[in-house]
Amino acid sequence: MVVGLTLLGFALAGYLEALLPENSPTWMRLVVIFASLMLALGLAYWTRRTIKRYITWPRTGYAAFPRRGRSWWVTTIIARLIALIAVVSLAFLIRRHHWMSMSTVSWDLSPKTWNPRVVLLLVISTTTYAIWISRMGRRHWWKWLVLLFMILGVITLAFIVPGDFGQWARPPVLFIALLWLGSGAGTLYSYVRHTKPAIPETE
Amino acid sequence: MIVALLSAFKECDFLYLLHETEMNKGNLSSHLARLEEAAYVEIQKTYRGKVPQTVLRLTSAGRKAFDGYRKGLKAAF
Numbered sequence: 001m002v003v004g005l006t007l008l009g010f011a012l013a014g015y016l017e018a019l020l021p022e023n024s025p026t027w028m029r030l031v032v033i034f035a036s037l038m039l040a041l042g043l044a045y046w047t048r049r050t051i052k053r054y055i056t057w058p059r060t061g062y063a064a065f066p067r068r069g070r071s072w073w074v075t076t077i078i079a080r081l082i083a084l085i086a087v088v089s090l091a092f093l094i095r096r097h098h099w100m101s102m103s104t105v106s107w108d109l110s111p112k113t114w115n116p117r118v119v120l121l122l123v124i125s126t127t128t129y130a131i132w133i134s135r136m137g138r139r140h141w142w143k144w145l146v147l148l149f150m151i152l153g154v155i156t157l158a159f160i161v162p163g164d165f166g167q168w169a170r171p172p173v174l175f176i177a178l179l180w181l182g183s184g185a186g187t188l189y190s191y192v193r194h195t196k197p198a199i200p201e202t203e
Numbered sequence: 204m205i206v207a208l209l210s211a212f213k214e215c216d217f218l219y220l221l222h223e224t225e226m227n228k229g230n231l232s233s234h235l236a237r238l239e240e241a242a243y244v245e246i247q248k249t250y251r252g253k254v255p256q257t258v259l260r261l262t263s264a265g266r267k268a269f270d271g272y273r274k275g276l277k278a279a280f
Contacts, residue, residue: 053251063215065212067213198218198221
């Protein structure tokens with residue numbers, strides 16, 4: 001559900017940004033995108049805390065991990081800085097060599113031309129979900145159906161939705177976000193139905 | 204087993220230990236009472252909303268004792 005809410009934030013950011021007039025300044029677009037993402041991430045954080053506090057902990061008990069030490073923080077910050085530098089360098093490289101630029105990618109959405117961004121979106125989202133359900137959702141066989149619908153839905157949306165990258169990327173992101181949310185809600189319902197909270201302590 | 208479990212966490216509650224150790228309430232309570240007497244475990248009775256909750260933490264003496272036990276085991280093997 002948290003992943004679904006985060007993706008919903010991205011979808012919301014895309015749709016709200018599209019509502020702005022074409023000549024809107026860049027800062028306004030950034031504010032809209034940032035506000036949508038913060039709203040979605042805040043909601044995801046609150047949802048996770050609420051579920052843990054009122055559903056999980058009464059059933060499994062409460063446990064808090066110790067605060068991480070300095071060495072963990074140093075390692076994490078360095079790793080994230082390296083990842084950021086790698087991504088920025090890749091972006092500059094792509095821009096410099098005009099890889100995947102608007103003029104070189106074909107926008108013919110017929111099945112004979114595979115748009116690389118469609119393929120990339122499909123591969124990333126379905127692979128992530130497939131890995132997740134194979135590790136965590138083995139008991140919930142219906143999640144494989146969700147994966148199948150995700151693949152079929154993204155392919156369908158990618159081939160029938162007209163317009164530029166910004167326009168046709170939004171429906172698949174929204175579709176995947178709603179799928180994740182639905183899948184999470186189904187898992188939560190199944191968990192609540194099959195478990196009971198413990199009787200309050202009488203010691 | 205109780206000290207080993209508590210060493211992995213900053214704190215946990217009685218219900219969590221009950222699930223993990225698979226002991227009954229009386230058994231677990233008596234073990235915890237002995238650990239508290241030895242000043243290895245700190246027991247705090249509080250509330251989560253309106254529900255009573257017993258929160259347990261390993262003291263520094265408890266952690267030291269467990270570390271010593273682990274080192275002894277490692278040396279033995």
